[in-house]
Amino acid sequence: MPDPVSRRRNGARAAGVDFGRLPGYIGYQVRQTQSAIFRDISRSIGDLGVTPGEFSLLTMLEANPGLNSVTLARLYRLDKATLSLSLKRLVGRGLIRTERSEQDRRYHALQLTPAGRKVLARVTRRIEKQERAMDAVLKPGEREQVLDLLQRIAGAFDR
Amino acid sequence: MPDPVSRRRNGARAAGVDFGRLPGYIGYQVRQTQSAIFRDISRSIGDLGVTPGEFSLLTMLEANPGLNSVTLARLYRLDKATLSLSLKRLVGRGLIRTERSEQDRRYHALQLTPAGRKVLARVTRRIEKQERAMDAVLKPGEREQVLDLLQRIAGAFDR
DNA sequence: TATTGTTATACTCTATAACTATA
DNA sequence: TATAGTTATAGAGTATAACAATA
Numbered sequence A, B: 001m002p003d004p005v006s007r008r009r010n011g012a013r014a015a016g017v018d019f020g021r022l023p024g025y026i027g028y029q030v031r032q033t034q035s036a037i038f039r040d041i042s043r044s045i046g047d048l049g050v051t052p053g054e055f056s057l058l059t060m061l062e063a064n065p066g067l068n069s070v071t072l073a074r075l076y077r078l079d080k081a082t083l084s085l086s087l088k089r090l091v092g093r094g095l096i097r098t099e100r101s102e103q104d105r106r107y108h109a110l111q112l113t114p115a116g117r118k119v120l121a122r123v124t125r126r127i128e129k130q131e132r133a134m135d136a137v138l139k140p141g142e143r144e145q146v147l148d149l150l151q152r153i154a155g156a157f158d159r
Numbered sequence C: 001t002a003t004t005g006t007t008a009t010a011c012t013c014t015a016t017a018a019c020t021a022t023a
Numbered sequence D: 001t002a003t004a005g006t007t008a009t010a011g012a013g014t015a016t017a018a019c020a021a022t023a
Helices: A026-048 A052-063 A069-076 A080-092 A114-135 A142-155 B026-048 B052-063 B069-076 B080-092 B114-135 B142-155
Strands: A096-100 A108-112 B096-100 B108-112
Touching (some): A026 A114, A026 B026, A052 A080, A052 A108, A052 A114, A069 A080, A080 A096, A108 A114, A142 B026, A142 B142, B026 B114, B026 B142, B052 B108, B069 B080, B069 B108, B108 B114
Antiparallel strands (some): A096 A108
């Protein structure tokens, strides 16, 4: 039985419904916020045929041309098989290309195609428009604050 | 081409890899943090046979016995068919039970079983242990700060 | 033997559509 | 007609296992 002080915090979305201790959990609020952001951005970039996850892969490849899939998998903590499927879709749509390394022919160096660069630029504009929408509810300095807090919280779980 | 000041912020997880503008996006950091929390809690409560989403359903039903599935679906912004499947699994495992309302026999009132209450208590202890682990990286007042910031950001997308 | 990458398979979460029961 | 709920189906995202190519 939740105690009275932990009930009925901000975050209730319906009259008469009690969210118990959920609104006081960082885990709960992070999940709710992530869902809201994901729904909004999926709607916003859906016509460009790129998911939020693909956007971040493209961004990583623009900043680090020649990266290979095992490195990407490690960075995102995904299985290499999972990454392989994502990359196959991006190759199939002509947004990235892959080339065997000369030094070590096991490595497949990845990079954006011109089409990939163009799509990334368009998606980036939409993403940054969304970020500005978030700034509208933040006071000066609060963006830096929330970025810092989130990074520290995530870091608490790096084994 | 990302500008220099937006590069190489805190958040890089690998030497020599450039995350571009990603670490400066709230959307990106919220997703990374959500993933870290989800991985940790899934591992922690896995032996109890309840997912994080199921935990929050059980909590809602403990706080609001008699709630129906359409109300839950609206609160979580999920389709009623999606909720129906989740609830069926919880009924199948004997954690909740459903009873047709006498006033309006279309409604199926949901509530925890004694077994459900017991499992919820155990999961809640693990969840709150995780929350205390997050507190270890936060200074006094910062938990309230991050909860407030996240709620305001999520609220920016309530159409 | 170890590493990179792919494919087959399966599981979870989600939505849409079509349906039944009730109002 | 409208609402509550279920079922069938499908798509996205993920992991594990088994495999091929390369070192």
